[in-house]
Every structure is written in structure tokens, then in C-alpha cells.
Amino acid sequence: xxxVSSTPAATPGATxxxxxxxxxxxxxxxxxxxxxxxxxARQGGPxxxxxxxxxxxxxxxxxxxxxxxASHEDLLVAVRARAQEQLAGAMEQALRSLxxxxxxxxxxxxxxxxxxxxxxxxxxxxxxxxxTAFSNSDPARTRARAAAAVSPPGSAGGTxxxxxIYEYRSFHILGELLDELVATGVVAPERREGAEFPAWSTMxxxxxxxxxxxxxxxTPEQQELAVRVTLDTVLAGLAR
Amino acid sequence: xxxVSSTPAATPGATxxxxxxxxxxxxxxxxxxxxxxxxxARQGGPxxxxxxxxxxxxxxxxxxxxxxxASHEDLLVAVRARAQEQLAGAMEQALRSLxxxxxxxxxxxxxxxxxxxxxxxxxxxxxxxxxTAFSNSDPARTRARAAAAVSPPGSAGGTxxxxxIYEYRSFHILGELLDELVATGVVAPERREGAEFPAWSTMxxxxxxxxxxxxxxxTPEQQELAVRVTLDTVLAGLAR
DNA sequence: GCCAAATGTGCACAGCGTCAACATCGGCGG
DNA sequence: CCGCCGATGTTGACGCTGTGCACATTTGGC
Numbered sequence: 349x350x351x352v353s354s355t356p357a358a359t360p361g362a363t364x365x366x367x368x369x370x371x372x373x374x375x376x377x378x379x380x381x382x383x384x385x386x387x388x389a390r391q392g393g394p395x396x397x398x399x400x401x402x403x404x405x406x407x408x409x410x411x412x413x414x415x416x417x418a419s420h421e422d423l424l425v426a427v428r429a430r431a432q433e434q435l436a437g438a439m440e441q442a443l444r445s446l447x448x449x450x451x452x453x454x455x456x457x458x459x460x461x462x463x464x465x466x467x468x469x470x471x472x473x474x475x476x477x478x479x480t481a482f483s484n485s486d487p488a489r490t491r492a493r494a495a496a497a498v499s500p501p502g503s504a505g506g507t508x509x510x511x512x513i514y515e516y517r518s519f520h521i522l523g524e525l526l527d528e529l530v531a532t533g534v535v536a537p538e539r540r541e542g543a544e545f546p547a548w549s550t551m552x553x554x555x556x557x558x559x560x561x562x563x564x565x566x567t568p569e570q571q572e573l574a575v576r577v578t579l580d581t582v583l584a585g586l587a588r
Numbered sequence: 589x590x591x592v593s594s595t596p597a598a599t600p601g602a603t604x605x606x607x608x609x610x611x612x613x614x615x616x617x618x619x620x621x622x623x624x625x626x627x628x629a630r631q632g633g634p635x636x637x638x639x640x641x642x643x644x645x646x647x648x649x650x651x652x653x654x655x656x657x658a659s660h661e662d663l664l665v666a667v668r669a670r671a672q673e674q675l676a677g678a679m680e681q682a683l684r685s686l687x688x689x690x691x692x693x694x695x696x697x698x699x700x701x702x703x704x705x706x707x708x709x710x711x712x713x714x715x716x717x718x719x720t721a722f723s724n725s726d727p728a729r730t731r732a733r734a735a736a737a738v739s740p741p742g743s744a745g746g747t748x749x750x751x752x753i754y755e756y757r758s759f760h761i762l763g764e765l766l767d768e769l770v771a772t773g774v775v776a777p778e779r780r781e782g783a784e785f786p787a788w789s790t791m792x793x794x795x796x797x798x799x800x801x802x803x804x805x806x807t808p809e810q811q812e813l814a815v816r817v818t819l820d821t822v823l824a825g826l827a828r
Numbered sequence: 829g830c831c832a833a834a835t836g837t838g839c840a841c842a843g844c845g846t847c848a849a850c851a852t853c854g855g856c857g858g
Numbered sequence: 859c860c861g862c863c864g865a866t867g868t869t870g871a872c873g874c875t876g877t878g879c880a881c882a883t884t885t886g887g888c
Contacts, residue, residue: 371853373852373853373854373865373866373867374866374867377866377867393724395635398843398844398845399844399845399846400843400844400845401844408867408868409867409868409869410844410845410846410868411846411847411867411868411869412866412867412868414845414846414847415865415866415867416866419845419846420844420845420846479724482796482797482800482801483800484633484719484799484800484801516801516802519802539821541817542813542814542817543817543821545794545803545814545817545818546790546817546818546821546822548793548797549789549790549791549793549794549797549814549818550786550789550790550793550822551789551793552793552796552797552801553788553789553790553791553792553793553794553795553796554785554789554793555793556722556792556793556796557788557789557792559724560722560723560724561722561756561792562756562759563785573782574782574785574789577781577782577783577785577786578785578786578789580825581779581783581786581822581825581826582786582790582821582822582825583825584824584825584826585820585821585822585823585824585825585826586821586824586825617835617836638874638875638876639875639876639877640874640875640876641875648836648837649836649837649838650837650875650876650877651836651837651838651877651878651879652835652836652837654877654878655834655835655836656835659876659877660875660876660877
């Protein structure tokens, strides 16, 4: 399938796309392994990411993976990044195929609904990837990250420190959306600060409750209703 | 009963008053195993629940566990139930130690804030248990559960089918809270239907984003702010 | 008091992550 | 053009896991 590569150093040279290598040295194993591992995550979530199976699918011995990933956890980190990227991609894709409405207020409102729906839809359509995107195997890691201070949760733009919320592209998209909502007068300016929290929490909570939690028992129609009610509520809460 | 023990070394609790029999073969292993497994989940989350280790701590052979749990997944199910119970217990506990305010409106509002805060606090204080409570290893299981239809998401009371949202005690608590919010005129009656979705999604989303997601980088103070802003927003959205 | 059911043990197997030692390739200096 | 050396891949092994099978022990009902 089409996979969205997220490696910073993209292959600049000419390599055969149709994967024709039977040499002792496999072309770019790192990328292939991450891709295969992502495929595993897609069906089965983070626990389905097993290094040996990824190596098997890449046609390589298990230990070969260790030339490119320090550990299983390291491979999972790469898969997580890809999953995050696919989520953000799904959100942007939903926006892309959207005609612009004449009324800017109606336009931004609809885009907001579309984005929220895309977020939840991605979770429902690709639960494995979604779970993986927000998986956290090592608690210590999270604590360590928390040590790095970040800027106050105000408007987008100024951030400090290497660990940044905005490294999550989906969060960035959300921030811009909120700015537009304020600009068009839908959202009260005095409610802009920290508005990402209720907005994102709502979408994310709904998505996880549907795929992992109690709301899984809802029929698709009921889930649809849940999305609508939830979105309306948070919009009403942010409205001026 | 849900004391947060501070001694990770010895037996982590588990008082069994009923069967006071002499130590014949072995006590009620099922309970002991579940307790030990829950202790594992507490530090390390669902992936830390390993059957052999639980058996080891219970002082029995690994296969002994199979007399009480059909599989590792089955053991995890038991641990999940315990984790859910502890979450609900923490919420109720937070309410219990709360004096009643004269103004019913102020009272229910404060209880709402306390409950939401307790939910997030439990996730932060006991990330392992919280993650376990909402873990889902087998996608097929979720799909199967979804097959069982439930009643429309309206007011509490009428539900159909064995699989019920309200088997989650925390959800039940939330429903009653919303009823009171309507009764005291804080929440518009016409917004009552499906109000559990935005309310719970918000709390749950915030909690998971903090312990597993991007919001982990926030300082405790910033997390506090995030909780407040999020709660205010959803309350404003539900208000009449 | 005996026997069957319940409960716990030992052993074994396959699969996992990972390490150490060895094999092979490909690019660079001579 | 050649040889070498670092990057890459392989084999084998270790300890861990979940789990099935045959066997040992306990216990409650007759």
C-alpha cells in the first residue's frame, strides 16, 4: 500500500522502487523494517509489533534489525512516528477535498467538524495505528520528557525546549484551526488561551472511548450521534 | 479500601476475610493471582502483566494459574475489572470527603469539578492501572462486543443486552452527576441527551493525553490549568 | 473410608528480544 | 587496480514468555 515515510533523510539517490534486491546487503533495511512493523501495528496495535516478524517479512535475519534499531522499543518509536504522521495526513486529506464556502464563518465551522470527524474516523478505521500512535510502553520515558519545560499553552508560535507539543502535527493543525475560529468570531478571543486542551481532549477522548472503551458497544449510528453532540458541546463552550 | 500502598515489596494488600480455613493446599489462588497481577499492572501497565511472574509471587507454579484462568488474556480481563473498580472507587472517595455546600447549585458544580479532577488525578497517580483499565489487546473482542446493540444514549435507566455501558461504574457515576446538574438548572435539559459523551470524552481524553500523549510534557501547573480550562469549556457548552 | 473431582507440579515446546562471534559486501586510500 | 576496513547481514545461543500434557496431591461427597 501507500505508506507515508517520515524519515528526515529521504533517499536522494536513485533506487529501484519495485524492490528488486537479492543481494547480501538489502537496500534500505531501516525503512523496510519500519514499514513492515507499521503494517503489523496496523492490524493488532502496538503489541503486534514484533521485531522478528518484521525482519522475517523483510527477508532478513532477526539480528539484522539491530544494525538499524537499538532495540525493539526503538523500532516501536519509529512506528509511532509513522502512525502519528498517518493520523495527521488523514486529517489534512479530509480538509483538502473540501470546497470553500462563501461565508467564512460557515466555512471554518464546517472545516472544524470535518477535522474532528476525520480524527475519530481514523481511530475507528485504523484502530491499530491509532493505538500505536498514542502508545507508551515506558513510563520513565514520559516522565523524562515531562522534565523538559514547555512554553505556556497560549497562542501558537513561541515555544521553547527541544521537546515540543507542536512536534505533533495534528496538534499544530488544531492550533491553526482555533486561530481561524477566533478570527472569524466563532470562538471568543478570551477563550483562546488553552483552547487546544478541551478541543483536542474531546476528540481524542471520544476516539479512544470508542475503540478501546465502553463506547465500543455503540452502533455506528450512535457513535455518529456521539461525535455530533460532543462537537456541538465543545463548540458551544468556546463560542462567544 | 483502595489505599495507595507505599510498600511495593511485600504483599500488596488483598485481605480475604471469608474463607478462614487452615492453609491446606493453597488459599484462593484465583484471587491472589489477580491481586498480584494487578500489582504488576500498577507499575508497568497492561504489558507488565505477566502470568508467570504473578504465579511466582503467589508461590505456585506457572501452570497452576491455568486452573483459574483460561489464558493470559483471561487474567488480564480480571485485572482490567479491578483497575476499573479502583478508578470508580477513587472518584467516589473524592466525593465522600466533601462537605455539602448550602447552595445546591454551587454544591453540584463543585462536586462536578472534584469528580473530573479525581479522574485525571487517578490517571496521573496510577498510570499503570489507568492504562490497564482501558487497554484492549484483542480487537476482535471489541468488535464482538459492538455487535450487541444498546439502547439509545438518552437518559439513564433503560438499557438492553448483556453488554452495557453502565457496567462501567465510572460511567454510572457520571450519569447521575449530569442528572443533578439538570435538576439544579446548571445544565440545559435539552442538552441532557447524550451529554455523557462530551463530559466523559473530555475527562478521559485529557487524562490519556497527559499520561500517554503530547500533554505529558506539561508541567503539573500547566496540567492543572489544562484541567480547569477544559472543565470550564465543557460546562459552558452544556450550560443553559 | 474411598473415590472422583479439584487443584497444583514437572517437563516440554515454540516464539520472543537480545548478545557474541563470524561472514560478506562495498567504498576508499594506496 | 587492489586490498583493506567499516557497514551490514547471518548463525547460534541464552533467558524469558505463554501454554499443552502427563502426573501428583488434596479435598469433599457418598
